[in-house]
Amino acid sequence: MLNPIKLREDFPILKRLVNGYPLIYFDNAATTQKPVQVIQAIREFYEKHNANVHRAVHTLSQEATELYEGAHEEVAKFINAESIEEIIFLRGTTEAINLVAYSWGLRNLNQGDEVLLTLMEHHSNIVPWEILSKIRGFKIKYVDVNEDGLLNYESLEENISRRTKLICLTHVSNVTGVINDVKRVVKLAHDYNALVLLDAAQSVPHMPTDVKALDVDFMAFSGHKMLGPTGIGVLYGKRQHLEELEPFHGGGEMIRQVSYNPQTGRCMITWNRLPWKFEAGTPNIAGAIGLATAIKYLKRLGMENVKVHEEELTGYALKRMAECQKVTIYGPKDPRQRCGIISFNVANVDSHDLALFLDSYGIAIRSGFHCAQPLHQRLGLPSTARASFYIYNTKEEIDRFIDVLKEVEQL
Numbered sequence: 454m455l456n457p458i459k460l461r462e463d464f465p466i467l468k469r470l471v472n473g474y475p476l477i478y479f480d481n482a483a484t485t486q487k488p489v490q491v492i493q494a495i496r497e498f499y500e501k502h503n504a505n506v507h508r509a510v511h512t513l514s515q516e517a518t519e520l521y522e523g524a525h526e527e528v529a530k531f532i533n534a535e536s537i538e539e540i541i542f543l544r545g546t547t548e549a550i551n552l553v554a555y556s557w558g559l560r561n562l563n564q565g566d567e568v569l570l571t572l573m574e575h576h577s578n579i580v581p582w583e584i585l586s587k588i589r590g591f592k593i594k595y596v597d598v599n600e601d602g603l604l605n606y607e608s609l610e611e612n613i614s615r616r617t618k619l620i621c622l623t624h625v626s627n628v629t630g631v632i633n634d635v636k637r638v639v640k641l642a643h644d645y646n647a648l649v650l651l652d653a654a655q656s657v658p659h660m661p662t663d664v665k666a667l668d669v670d671f672m673a674f675s676g677h678k679m680l681g682p683t684g685i686g687v688l689y690g691k692r693q694h695l696e697e698l699e700p701f702h703g704g705g706e707m708i709r710q711v712s713y714n715p716q717t718g719r720c721m722i723t724w725n726r727l728p729w730k731f732e733a734g735t736p737n738i739a740g741a742i743g744l745a746t747a748i749k750y751l752k753r754l755g756m757e758n759v760k761v762h763e764e765e766l767t768g769y770a771l772k773r774m775a776e777c778q779k780v781t782i783y784g785p786k787d788p789r790q791r792c793g794i795i796s797f798n799v800a801n802v803d804s805h806d807l808a809l810f811l812d813s814y815g816i817a818i819r820s821g822f823h824c825a826q827p828l829h830q831r832l833g834l835p836s837t838a839r840a841s842f843y844i845y846n847t848k849e850e851i852d853r854f855i856d857v858l859k860e861v862e863q864l
């Protein structure tokens with residue numbers, strides 16, 4: 454069991470007053486707050502070990518390299534990857550998806566091929582594919598969702614065919630919190646020889662993740678949504694796929710050799726081994742160390758406990774929000790079908806006005822489309838307000854949130 458009151462002491466920002474009120478931070482789907490352990494690890498790196506990695510033989514560089522490679526190990530174990538060869542550090546989920554698009558898609562998708570996306574994808578799992586489809590001429594098909602925002606598995610079965618080369622799917626919707634049945638989608642995809650790219654931005658931070666059990670081909674997630682710093686994220690890829698891929702970014706560190714051939718006037722280049730082949734240039738060393746520290750923190754809490762805590766908060770929030778006459782909640786009513794994300798509206802109140810009103814009481818929520826406009830269109834929603842929870846949130850905070858929602862209803 455998590456003790457949110459105790460662990461709140463690790464988060465300096467939660468002691469802040471916002472507009473004269475204690476901060477209630479319900480915008481965790483956008484980014485989470487950072488514990489002192491993560492802040493301290495980054496600080497310690499710069500104070501004691503700062504040097505570039507993989508380049509020099511001096512002591513600091515050796516230390517930095519050890520810490521940086523150790524961060525790959527930590528991530529690999531956390532998601533049960535085979536080895537660090539399968540863990541590529543990038544800026545975040547967005548960059549990881551773009552890597553798959555440009556390293557894999559650019560060379561493997563042709564006219565006549567199809568890529569399946571779903572209507573609940575975040576823009577970062579739509580836009581790269583739409584851009585690439587204009588270049589390569591393959592077709593994109595969107596799998597439907599039902600009125601509750603749940604994935605329509607019949608629509609998936611109707612759309613998949615031997616032409617399907619890739620399914621891009623979010624594990625958890627960042628709007629409705631819906632949890633998709635990834636194993637079912639992967640099984641179907643593999644039956645058709647298609648690959649699966651899982652957007653795990655909203656799942657890895659909130660539940661135990663086992664890439665071997667899920668059997669996904671690629672998986673992307675961001676450090677900043679799981680207590681880590683911004684600017685660091687992960688692409689997991691099955692080793693056999695990553696071995697076959699050409700790099701996305703070119704530069705230093707990702708090559709084994711660059712040799713100039715005077716006969717041809719060109720350079721011959723061979724790639725570095727995995728995962729360095731995909732990590733061109735000086736990486737975000739401090740970010741990786743921060744992420745590894747965040748993972749250690751989460752592991753200490755236990756990911757199963759994290760999940761249970763969020764389920765409890767979500768169930769409680771759904772129950773209390775149902776008391777509000779003018780509040781409409783989107784997504785499934787059953788808390789077991791969703792994560793700790795609740796999108797909603799108050800009748801006749803614009804979502805941005807609502808967020809501003811809550812902010813005047815120190816309550817931070819998100820408003821708008823949450824980078825998922827097609828889903829809003831599909832559900833017929835102009836925009837929504839979104840409350841999203843994490844390990845340090847409490848039922849008392851939800852009670853305070855409900856008090857303010859009830860005040861809004863009286864306006």
Ligand SMILES: Cc1ncc(COP(=O)(O)O)c(C=O)c1O
Nearest residue numbers: 545546547575577627652654675
């Ligand atoms: C489901 C989902 N995918 C992708 C992203 C993009 O993550 P990032 O901005 O860290 O690259 C987000 C961020 O909100 C998200 O919720």
